Amino acid sequence: MINSFSLYDLVDKLGGEVIDDNKVAVTHVGSLQYAESNAISFFNDTKYNGYLSSTKAAAVILKPEHVLLTSKPKIITNNPYAYFAKVSQLLNPKKVNTPGIHPSAIVHPSSNVPVSCHIAENVCIQNNVILGEQVEIGAGSVVESNVILGDKTILESNVTIKSESIIGENCHIFSGAVIGNDGFGYAEESSADNGKRWVKIPQVGRVIIHAHVDIGANTTIDRGAIDDTVIAEGVKIDNLVQIAHNCRIGAHTVIAGCVGIAGSAIIGEHCRLGGGAMILGHLNIVDHVTISPGSMIMRSIQQSGTYTALMPSQEHSAWLKTAANVRQLTQLTDRVKKIEAALNNIENLKKT
Amino acid sequence: MINSFSLYDLVDKLGGEVIDDNKVAVTHVGSLQYAESNAISFFNDTKYNGYLSSTKAAAVILKPEHVLLTSKPKIITNNPYAYFAKVSQLLNPKKVNTPGIHPSAIVHPSSNVPVSCHIAENVCIQNNVILGEQVEIGAGSVVESNVILGDKTILESNVTIKSESIIGENCHIFSGAVIGNDGFGYAEESSADNGKRWVKIPQVGRVIIHAHVDIGANTTIDRGAIDDTVIAEGVKIDNLVQIAHNCRIGAHTVIAGCVGIAGSAIIGEHCRLGGGAMILGHLNIVDHVTISPGSMIMRSIQQSGTYTALMPSQEHSAWLKTAANVRQLTQLTDRVKKIEAALNNIENLKKT
């Protein structure tokens, strides 16, 4: 079954204005470059003018100021990308799984699974778990004791939710994610033979995840050591991200793949952490901060803005020289200081 | 049962030339350093001369130009390392699991599992899956709906293949890998209360993996947002790698552990990405490019070669000074400019 919409159907549902409509119906979304003739695409940036003029898309979503750039049927809106996202949601409605518990799933009798939930093959739900309405749990996932999952939250296949974690409504947790694992906390002590040993600090906090949070594949979020780890509403986290114990991530912050956030870091609202960025522990980052990809942040950030810590890339033989000179930068700075003194001396001599 | 080969058996199968054979038979492979007297080893680089002269190996594989470096029984070939790989394959044949479906596995009746396949404990194969001949699926793996796996492809234990993914022949996917997960795509929009929210863009592309691709443990490869994510033939990917939506990886490229590749990056053929390297999104990297480990690549690369972006490591107190001077590098450059102007002035004065 394929959904099909006219442009007027779309503006009825989503707002915006239709121009140059040629009674087209669209059934798919497409990129300008690869769209087929049944697709609707979007245009956001004049650097893609070339793709716009050659696209095979049936219709395009664009901003008022770009209305003259194409004679195609179009929808005009101030935010074409968000509009496109919603059109795609209409054309690609989330597949709703049939409610029910697969016979291979194991649900502890002390746990509550509403009949509106979908529990897939080989799922394990341990004791005292509370699921909201229409929760979906994918094959092979494990939900440990005392977990709470809010309404309409989805766990994909092979997710692990450790005991006591609390997850809000409309969250989406992807395969391989591990939520509520023990944090990495050890105290060093001298043992009888005067060697050093690591003593584990029991991790007795929880993970608390608010509504509308997405968590990517193979991402790990650790439970608090004493207090809780908290992910606020609307946070979106990509794959292979590590969030250590006691972190607090502010609402609507986005965290791209391979980011690591060390223990007790506090990240504000509406921040954006680029892929591979690393945040040291016990830092405080205010709202509306962007961290560039691959950047290690070692100090708290008190002012919103964009922060970067990257070596520029170079062809390897040029880099070898750069690296040698970076190692000598302190000496170079000293040499410049001496030169300035010598020049100053010469200037003074001239004056005398 | 242990396989045993004379050196003549090996050259019959693999080519090369036997020299100084003493009727040895080899049953194991070994490193020069640790080989026991039943092992065959290889020698590739004169910096390991010490290990060669003291090795206990029964025989050694080496290049024609190194023939005089040892009096041991030996096989001469131009590529000792690749030859050694094949000898090791002969001595350590891949264990073939008995065909059959373990009674604990769940296979949806709409899916096709040839009798030559091995389906292990607790595997879940959902609807409309098509498996080729001699596919092996390890314990606890989940293969979601509409997936296609080519002949002789192996999934190790606890792998997750998301719906619609297509994987070619002779691929090898290791434990914890997640293939075909939703990409990380959201559009920002202002909500009624003038706050910003993230709207999910449905990820409707697929992952297409060609033949002879290996994918490491806990690696994640996301499905395309609109178009597909494509991994070409012979690509080898290590553990904990993130490949985002719409990437295209060229044939025979190798990607070491902990690499992150952001969305829509296009990597050429025969590239080598060192461990921990990061590639920004929407970049284009041509064939035969090597990226050094730990290097963040922020621009497209149009010419083959090796590229590096790394701070050199220093003892911490020296690094502290270097870092302070790096922060002041713009000022230092300005100071040098002023010095040059002052000197120029002095030179001009002398001329007048």
Place this chain on the structure above:
Amino acid sequence: MINSFSLYDLVDKLGGEVIDDNKVAVTHVGSLQYAESNAISFFNDTKYNGYLSSTKAAAVILKPEHVLLTSKPKIITNNPYAYFAKVSQLLNPKKVNTPGIHPSAIVHPSSNVPVSCHIAENVCIQNNVILGEQVEIGAGSVVESNVILGDKTILESNVTIKSESIIGENCHIFSGAVIGNDGFGYAEESSADNGKRWVKIPQVGRVIIHAHVDIGANTTIDRGAIDDTVIAEGVKIDNLVQIAHNCRIGAHTVIAGCVGIAGSAIIGEHCRLGGGAMILGHLNIVDHVTISPGSMIMRSIQQSGTYTALMPSQEHSAWLKTAANVRQLTQLTDRVKKIEAALNNIENLKKT
């Protein structure tokens, strides 16, 4: 059931001295900042004086030299953090699961599972596995053939232990970890059509893990190519760490999240690798070395100490200038050299 201890109970078990006891009983641990009135906290560093003076904790653990900083009931000890760890272990005893094999678990008849073990839902134990006493294996975990697990070792949910791995006593392996996966080893060879292909080198070594090792969620440790990968006693490894084939990690070393260690690296004892650090292959790092977070180490380290390789972060527009100047650093160094020569020339002229 809640455990409750007087301060005298605690010093009876753990040593130390009680001062200003007001007959308090403690039932929980807490941070100074968030402790409730039934909790015991610790104080280690005068930069947290403010939290100490305002804490609601019933009692505090601190050093002899800090005894006058609070009038609260207190325990005096030289290492408050390690003492606190042990108090927390008393107040939060590890939950011991009831021995037994869940009916959904699959145990191959050739494997040995003592009656003191706890084997959870959907666990799969393949052939010839040997478990020690009181081993616990969490739901959905897979233990492949010929694995040995020592007494009291715990696998959390959804762990994968590949064949032939040997794990000592009292280890703790967290969800999603993959131990004993094939290492990433390929030899390049020219094929008939003169293209290059990668030939897999069978990975025939094992992973050997000694006692008291912790391994974090979604961490991967590869089996050796020929010889073994070895993790010594007391090593603690955080989440999302990659340890490649043939690495040897010395006793009591700690490895924070997102670290990558390439093949055949040898790390000493009592080292500390900060989060996101990367260690190149075939390096040798001596005992008692600290690597700063996010630092890439490209050379062996022969002397204990702290080593760092990081770009300092800057506001993005300042960084853009810094980056441009880093690229020009070789030229800047040459300019300084020329200036020095010119100045030298001027000085010489003055002398003549």
